[in-house]
Amino acid sequence: MYASERHQAILAKARLVGRVEVKSLAEELDVTPETIRRDLTVMERRGLVQRAHGGAIAVDRLGVEPGVADRDAVYTDEKERIARRALAELPDGGSIIIDAGTTTSRLASMLPTHIELTVVTNSIPIAATLATRPNISLHLLGGHVRSQTLAVVGTWPQDELATISVDVAFLGINGLTADRGLTTPDLEEARIKTLFVESARRTVVLADHTKFGRQDFANVAPLSLIDTVITDSGIDSELLREIEQGGPDVIVA
Missing domain, CATH: 1.10.10.10 (Winged helix-like DNA-binding domain superfamily/Winged helix DNA-binding domain)
Structure with a gap:
């Protein structure tokens, strides 16, 4: 066999x-x-x-979407490496979006203190991490908070996102495939992620190797709209090539 x-x-x-x-x-x-x-x-x-x-x-x-604590406790080393590599994608000053997620939260905690950044986020934990940082001008989107991800969703943040344009969006995601692009379980959260992509001049996806080849319910964006995907060394080489052929550069941290 x-x-x-x-x-x-x-x-x-x-x-x-x-x-x-x-x-x-x-x-x-x-x-x-x-x-x-x-x-x-x-x-x-x-x-x-x-x-x-x-x-x-x-x-x-599995039946349910894992909560933040459950997701934060797995693949910790991989997420740390991905987040640290993502620092190289920061603009030298300017504005960024940091999406809700356990890997993106690690990026937020690693942001340098020597450059001025405007940060937009829909994540309660990320906002708490950055709220007292003097070099960060923080904008927390308002709306309904999903208990599973502690992400703000709904029509309020959608209206707010229609008024901004940032240099780089750092996105967390649940699934990446060549045919469906980026997917996530929840429709409301998918809509916010889509608007993040539309609001940014560049989009960088932070995704550990388990997200490749997985498809979830709600579509976020095709691979052609993504500039860079940062993952870890556990990625299957065939899946990596499939994602690269869809458009984005794939960086292995």
């Missing part, structure tokens, strides 16, 4: 029963547990499963 056939069999079972175990999969597919672990790693990078102790869970069986 080829690897692609194993992946299909593993995914079909995970979707049917919810959770799969390494030991039982190895026995059923007549391969070693190490082979199954490698398969699950590849499938997680493609956004098909989420690794769990001793096995994995199909992403589309």
Whole structure:
């Protein structure tokens, strides 16, 4: 059995029963547990499963969007590297948007103190991080706060975004694919992200490797509107090439 056939069999079972175990999969597919672990790693990078102790869970069986605390606790090293590399994309002064997200929050905490920046955000945690910084002119969008992401959404921030233009937008995202571009679970949050892209002269997406190959419910923007994607070294090389062919430069941190 080829690897692609194993992946299909593993995914079909995970979707049917919810959770799969390494030991039982190895026995059923007549391969070693190490082979199954490698398969699950590849499938997680493609956004098909989420690794769990001793096995994995199909992403589309998780049922709920993870909260900020849950997302902040995973892939911490990768997010730190991505955020640190994103500092090189900052304008030398000027204005930026920082989208809500756990990787973008790390970028906010790393912003230099020696340059004057105007920062627009829809994130309550990011606003709290930057509110007392003397070199930051902070603009927090007003509206309804989503408890899952602590992001401000709704018609109020949409109206505000129609009046601004910034140098760079730093976007967090849930999924990136060559055919659907950027996607996220919530329609209201997707609309704000779309307006972020439209309001910026350049858009830089911060996304760890698990976001590549994953598709969520709400469309944000095609890859052709994205200038740069910064990810980590866990990215699958085939997925990286697919995203690059869609238009943006992909930087591996």
